[in-house]
Amino acid sequence: MAAPSLHVSGAKMSKSDRRLLRKHNKFKINFARRKDVHISDIPTQHLLVNNGGLGNNVQREQLLSVFEPFGRVTSLVMEQDQPYAFVSYSSIPEALAACTAIHGCLVKALQTVPSAQDVQLFLTYVDRVPDVAMPSSGLPEGLVMIRDFVSEDEEQVFLQCVDWDSSDSQLSEGAHLTLKHRRVKHYGYEFMYGINNVDPDRPLEQGIPHECDQFLDRLMALGCLNQRPDQLTVNQYKPGQGIPVHVDTHSAFEDGIVVLSLGSQAIMDFKGPKGEHFPVMLPRRSLAVMLGPSRYQFTHGIMPRKSDVMPVQSASGDSLTLSRRDTRTSFTFRILRRGPCHCCYREQCDSQTPHGSQVCTRRLQGHFSDTRHSPWPRVVEFLKQLPLGALVADVGCGNGKYLSINPGIHMVRVLELSWLKS
Ligand SMILES: O=C(O)CCC(=O)C(=O)O
Ligand SMILES: [Fe+2]
Incomplete structure (x- = not known):
């Protein structure tokens, strides 16, 4: 040098x-x-x-x-x-x-x-060094964090039980539009990204892998979930990849969303309706359980970054450092909701807004839904680019697969063509 x-x-x-x-x-x-x-x-x-x-x-x-x-x-x-x-x-x-x-x-x-x-x-x-503004170290209300919930050996068992080769053929068409930035595999039920929902009448052949049984027993013993999860989404992120900010659809899942982080840490940003921001570190092998406001009201997302800024305590005081991300695989366990959501967070609840109740009727339809549940990518693209407040009539909307694509537009839902004629 x-x-x-x-x-x-x-x-x-x-x-x-x-x-x-x-x-x-x-x-x-x-x-x-x-x-x-x-x-x-x-x-x-x-x-x-x-x-x-x-x-x-x-x-x-x-x-x-x-x-x-x-x-x-x-x-x-x-x-x-x-x-x-x-x-x-x-x-x-x-x-x-x-x-x-x-x-x-x-x-x-x-x-x-x-x-x-x-x-x-x-x-x-x-002339001096400044005081460092530390990022908020609190947690959003309702979020439970447990470090080292699984051992390194268990982590390996989890990572090895995912059969990535069978994931692409399993996903419905709409998924490919939203999943350019991470790998995803669903067990139990598919979470369909085109409609941001699940179809409870279409369980997948592959249920939650039996390798998760003991983990789920331990999870249930914690006592924070009312039912045993029946849906699992595995997300895999390379450094630089993330997941957009979202609230998991209320009408799709019950309270209690469980995230097990494996392979690497990442910071998950929780944002509340009044501008509250909690950057929460999800350490490798830790468990995060989103309950109440953190599940229903706060959005969560992971910035697509290669490293995360973390507070450190040293002899010279508090400061920040960077922690490089490795490939992170998360196991998100959820409980399917069978009926509308009655939570008290109406603004975020798709079951309690006009737009949300339409989504729920989707589930009442049988055969049509079974055969046409995948949204067409071009239609999804068209709906997404419409300006705020645009009015769209979905004539013969069938299972309502397009109703929740763009929350900023008004969708008029017409179930049958014969209704229009009359
Ligand atoms: O990967 C994660 O930690 C979270 C995944 C998630 O939020 C989701 O799949 O809805
Ligand atoms: Fe989520």
Whole structure:
């Protein structure tokens, strides 16, 4: 790691040194907009490290390994999404030594993905380090989290019992429109993404794998579910993949949605109706049970990211770091609802809005539903691109498969063509 000679006068500077200086000055001009920390013209014990932030995919441990050889690091502050970090030493000479050695260097240790470029660190003295705003560490009301609910051996059994090869042929057509970003397999009943619902009259050949039996016994022993789950959706996410924000359809499933996270952690964002936001870490092998408001009222989703920002506690105080995601496989166990939902969260309830009650009538239809339950992708696409408030008549709507595709439009449902004639 050879530092370019930044302290030479303008006339003797090489082309690359001049470029470096220009870049650094531009960054300093932008940073000066911050009111809580000021750039210092004279050396201090606090360093602002441009390009060494969470926004550059730099991890806390990597940054520490670069700075610790030059003295005692008393504080390392990383802020969410920012391309810079702050490092404090116990004395000015230590900061000076680090600055002389590291400023302008390409640092290999900071590569977080194989294709990533080396990171060039620019250092500036600042008067202080800011307090870090920690993400909310609470849980949405009704969410129960249990760490280490399954052992590493059990995790392997779960992961190996999924027969991915048979998943594609099993999914109804609408699924392929929504599942570009993760692999999914259903057991017990298919959750049909085209209509965001299940058909209780069409159980799948494959029920929940028997490998889950003991787990389900333990789950039931916790006492938070009234019935044993009869539907399982397995989602598999590669780093960078996620699941869009949603509330699991009320009319499809009862209270108590159980998520077992395997293979990797991920942050699931829960958002409430008043703008509440709970980024909840789902550690590998942990169990999350969504009950009450967290099941019915809060949306949940996973951002398609390669790493998650996590709080860390260290000798130098609270800070944030990045935790890289690996392939994550989640087992989501749910209890099918057989009848409309009567929850008290009417706004989110598809059973209690006009739009929702139409969806429920879908279940009253027999043979037609059995043979035509898959929405046609082109129709789904057409409905999705309609503007808010558009009016659509679904003449001969059959099992109502298109009624819930776009909640922002009005669907007039006409069951039989003969009704229209009369
Ligand atoms: O993968 C997860 O953790 C959650 C999956 C989920 O929310 C769903 O399938 O509805
Ligand atoms: Fe969900």
